[in-house]
Amino acid sequence: MCLTREVVEGPGVNYLGDAGAGAGALLRLMRDGQPRTRAELAALTGLARSTIAQRIDALLAADFIGPAGEATSTGGRPPAQFAFNPSARVALAADVGATHGRVAVTDLAGHVLAEHRDDLDVGLGPDTVLRWMIERFHELLASVGRGPADLIGIGVGLPGPVEHSSGRPVNPPIMPGWDNFDVQGYLREHLGVVALVDNDVNIMALGEHFTQWPTAEHMMFVKVATGIGSGLMSHGRLHRGAQGAAGDLGHLQLPHGSDIVCRCGNTGCLEAVASGAAIAARLTDQGLPAKSSQDVVALARGGSVEALHAVRQAGRDIGEVLAAAVSLFNPSVIVIGGSLARAGEHLIAGVREVVYRRSLPLATQDLRIVQSRTGDRAGIIGAAVMVIDHALAPAHVDALIS
Amino acid sequence: MCLTREVVEGPGVNYLGDAGAGAGALLRLMRDGQPRTRAELAALTGLARSTIAQRIDALLAADFIGPAGEATSTGGRPPAQFAFNPSARVALAADVGATHGRVAVTDLAGHVLAEHRDDLDVGLGPDTVLRWMIERFHELLASVGRGPADLIGIGVGLPGPVEHSSGRPVNPPIMPGWDNFDVQGYLREHLGVVALVDNDVNIMALGEHFTQWPTAEHMMFVKVATGIGSGLMSHGRLHRGAQGAAGDLGHLQLPHGSDIVCRCGNTGCLEAVASGAAIAARLTDQGLPAKSSQDVVALARGGSVEALHAVRQAGRDIGEVLAAAVSLFNPSVIVIGGSLARAGEHLIAGVREVVYRRSLPLATQDLRIVQSRTGDRAGIIGAAVMVIDHALAPAHVDALIS
Numbered sequence: 001m002c003l004t005r006e007v008v009e010g011p012g013v014n015y016l017g018d019a020g021a022g023a024g025a026l027l028r029l030m031r032d033g034q035p036r037t038r039a040e041l042a043a044l045t046g047l048a049r050s051t052i053a054q055r056i057d058a059l060l061a062a063d064f065i066g067p068a069g070e071a072t073s074t075g076g077r078p079p080a081q082f083a084f085n086p087s088a089r090v091a092l093a094a095d096v097g098a099t100h101g102r103v104a105v106t107d108l109a110g111h112v113l114a115e116h117r118d119d120l121d122v123g124l125g126p127d128t129v130l131r132w133m134i135e136r137f138h139e140l141l142a143s144v145g146r147g148p149a150d151l152i153g154i155g156v157g158l159p160g161p162v163e164h165s166s167g168r169p170v171n172p173p174i175m176p177g178w179d180n181f182d183v184q185g186y187l188r189e190h191l192g193v194v195a196l197v198d199n200d201v202n203i204m205a206l207g208e209h210f211t212q213w214p215t216a217e218h219m220m221f222v223k224v225a226t227g228i229g230s231g232l233m234s235h236g237r238l239h240r241g242a243q244g245a246a247g248d249l250g251h252l253q254l255p256h257g258s259d260i261v262c263r264c265g266n267t268g269c270l271e272a273v274a275s276g277a278a279i280a281a282r283l284t285d286q287g288l289p290a291k292s293s294q295d296v297v298a299l300a301r302g303g304s305v306e307a308l309h310a311v312r313q314a315g316r317d318i319g320e321v322l323a324a325a326v327s328l329f330n331p332s333v334i335v336i337g338g339s340l341a342r343a344g345e346h347l348i349a350g351v352r353e354v355v356y357r358r359s360l361p362l363a364t365q366d367l368r369i370v371q372s373r374t375g376d377r378a379g380i381i382g383a384a385v386m387v388i389d390h391a392l393a394p395a396h397v398d399a400l401i402s
Numbered sequence: 403m404c405l406t407r408e409v410v411e412g413p414g415v416n417y418l419g420d421a422g423a424g425a426g427a428l429l430r431l432m433r434d435g436q437p438r439t440r441a442e443l444a445a446l447t448g449l450a451r452s453t454i455a456q457r458i459d460a461l462l463a464a465d466f467i468g469p470a471g472e473a474t475s476t477g478g479r480p481p482a483q484f485a486f487n488p489s490a491r492v493a494l495a496a497d498v499g500a501t502h503g504r505v506a507v508t509d510l511a512g513h514v515l516a517e518h519r520d521d522l523d524v525g526l527g528p529d530t531v532l533r534w535m536i537e538r539f540h541e542l543l544a545s546v547g548r549g550p551a552d553l554i555g556i557g558v559g560l561p562g563p564v565e566h567s568s569g570r571p572v573n574p575p576i577m578p579g580w581d582n583f584d585v586q587g588y589l590r591e592h593l594g595v596v597a598l599v600d601n602d603v604n605i606m607a608l609g610e611h612f613t614q615w616p617t618a619e620h621m622m623f624v625k626v627a628t629g630i631g632s633g634l635m636s637h638g639r640l641h642r643g644a645q646g647a648a649g650d651l652g653h654l655q656l657p658h659g660s661d662i663v664c665r666c667g668n669t670g671c672l673e674a675v676a677s678g679a680a681i682a683a684r685l686t687d688q689g690l691p692a693k694s695s696q697d698v699v700a701l702a703r704g705g706s707v708e709a710l711h712a713v714r715q716a717g718r719d720i721g722e723v724l725a726a727a728v729s730l731f732n733p734s735v736i737v738i739g740g741s742l743a744r745a746g747e748h749l750i751a752g753v754r755e756v757v758y759r760r761s762l763p764l765a766t767q768d769l770r771i772v773q774s775r776t777g778d779r780a781g782i783i784g785a786a787v788m789v790i791d792h793a794l795a796p797a798h799v800d801a802l803i804s
Contacts, residue, residue: 046424047424047453048452048453171763171764234636234641235639237637239620239637239731242619242734243732243764245732252729252730255670324655324726328634328654329643330645361573362647365645
């Protein structure tokens with residue numbers, strides 16, 4: 001072969017200066033973890049072996065891939081194999097709820113290396129909460145023997161609407177002091193890497209999709225907790241919508257109406273009737289004191305007939321609204337998560353009962369309605385995956401390497 | 403440069419055999435129509451100039467690109483420029499409605515070169531309708547001086563649910579004889595090229611997006627005619643959903659309910675209340691004979707107060723359902739099309755009135771609700787674009803060239 005690293009530096013065009021360009025696309029392909037030889041990569045990409053060799057060198061130098069043994073040979077020296085190295089960098093992830101915060105450090109494959117959970121009131125405001133977050137991040141990094149130089153980025157989920165492009169909360173109802181706060185900029189300034197922010201339901205959708213349904217093209221993740229919301233995956237990609245407001249199920253109107261006034265000011269919103277907060281209030285009225293969806297779950301698990309009945313009816317009400325969402329979005333999987341989903345099968349049974357009855361047959365013929373399997377961890381895994389996918393996008397890898 | 407077409411054929415790897423591989427990705431980039439030099443393409447892609455030269459040769463040989471003059475030079479011989487050649491092939495497109503058929507031949511940029519419209523009853527069944535279509539296709543091709551060898555593919559829209567992957571209608575309510583008919587296979591057999599089939603609303607969404615809103619990431623196209631349906635674009639791509647059933651607005655329940663029984667068997671469906679057929683029936687009851695949405699439009703344009711009132715109320719009813727769709731999907735643009743949209747501003751005024759009142763502020767802050775601008779042609783342009791995008795996908799171009 002005449003094309004080597006030495007000779008490609010022809011006049012006018014410095015190919016070594018371009019070493020990074022295109023390496024990102026090769027890394028994207030290799031993120032499946034499969035070990036491959038240079039020849040296999042050339043065949044897969046249609047690129048010249050010389051180009052592949054150059055990009056492999058760049059990715060090896062950046063540690064994004066590593067040697068992965070030798071392929072079996074049909075004679076002669078067996079060719080070397082290379083594979084994605086998920087330990088090359090680490091991601092930090094945070095999932096902030098109304099009353100708790102969870103942080104984790106993951107490798108580039110989204111595996112949690114260490115995590116931590118605290119009770120934390122999001123209402124303390126961004127300064128307190130983000131300072132808590134940064135302290136925990138440093139502790140976690142130290143606990144796995146990594147430092148800030150190993151960071152690929154930070155992913156954060158917050159319990160309210162977030163403009164994803166700017167990373168700023170937008171009129172978040174339960175987050176006093178956070179409106180329009182530059183969360184992204186604050187974290188980047190303190191930790192020196194890219195930070196992405198999204199609402200908690202979107203990162204749960206990402207986490208559940210990544211770990212449980214990676215091949216499902218169109219998925220809907222419904223969180224039923226203090227409030228009700230959903231995250232939509234279209235063609236395997238989060239559909240955030242124009243303002244990042246997509247998936248807002250909580251304020252859709254129940255078809256059978258309701259007189260209950262919602263915190264948004266309208267009546268008949270799903271959230272005002274079927275959320276954990278709404279059920280807790282109703283049970284309290286019935287003489288069964290409950291303050292939160294956790295209390296509702298405890299009552300239901302304790303066998304309270306009233307609580308079981310209320311949870312099942314909430315499932316039916318959610319099903320009424322989901323039936324419309326199914327006609328509109330036609331997902332192949334609906335995952336029901338959030339704290340109220342832990343009340344057992346009653347919630348999901350109510351959902352299934354109504355969705356399969358109300359939706360058009362074509363849209364439900366292969367529809368699966370399942371409980372979240374990732375549970376508590378959906379959010380942090382999703383937050384990590386969000387920033388890893390962003391940071392390992394071909395153009396970003398090219399820029400990082402060159 | 404030492405890398406020429408002669409020397410790259412090293413032992414073991416025949417690079418000329420790979421000539422096609424990767425050319426498709428280059429063509430995708432060049433489809434913007436911009437003339438570029440080899441050096442510019444190398445800089446844009448990060449590929450070696452030798453690789454670019456090879457792919458340019460392959461695309462020139464297949465006629466997909468052509469010379470496009472010379473760039474200005476800073477000295478020496480000015481470098482040649484190349485640009486996408488939309489005349490390389492042609493696409494055939496058909497938009498079949500309940501009572502009409504429209505066919506067109508377009509270039510690879512989706513420009514209509516010739517078209518034809520006939521009154522045609524889709525209920526005559528697939529044999530009659532598809533024979534009509536194929537005859538018209540041959541006439542159109544002849545009229546622009548092209549033959550079957552010039553075809554890149556065929557795109558077809560049908561007025562009912564279609565399983566896009568197989569190109570077969572699925573229980574289409576107004577298409578007797580079409581259920582599960584292999585439209586795709588029939589056309590491929592008779593014309594020898596790939597055929598893609600979708601429902602009429604999806605191709606209208608594609609056509610409107612392609613011609614009017616190419617940069618809108620999240621768009622919703624609502625067709626209001628005999629029935630009511632919608633097509634959703636997510637990240638600039640049609641969101642068909644798991645069974646191709648996404649966008650089914652017509653059978654969502656009106657929040658305020660209704661006793662009118664829909665053809666689907668439920669009561670309170672939007673389509674049973676606000677479609678052209680429903681309005682025509684209501685006006686007839688009021689002593690204003692109308693058989694179709696066209697009749698309703700004629701009455702409204704003639705100044706009938708009853709018809710104007712009915713159209714505006716239909717807009718409000720559609721708005722009630724769209725408000726939920728906006729919360730769920732958060733589009734940046736909603737386009738209202740279909741025959742009833744031709745009743746003027748009354749329909750869209752009703753839609754706007756309710757959507758801006760009922761939807762959450764965040765989701766409507768930049769939302770535009772506009773009339774279709776492509777009108778009658780949205781469908782055939784969308785059908786053409788659907789098959790052109792498919793046939794010019796990098797992998798297909800690579801296969802075609804190699």
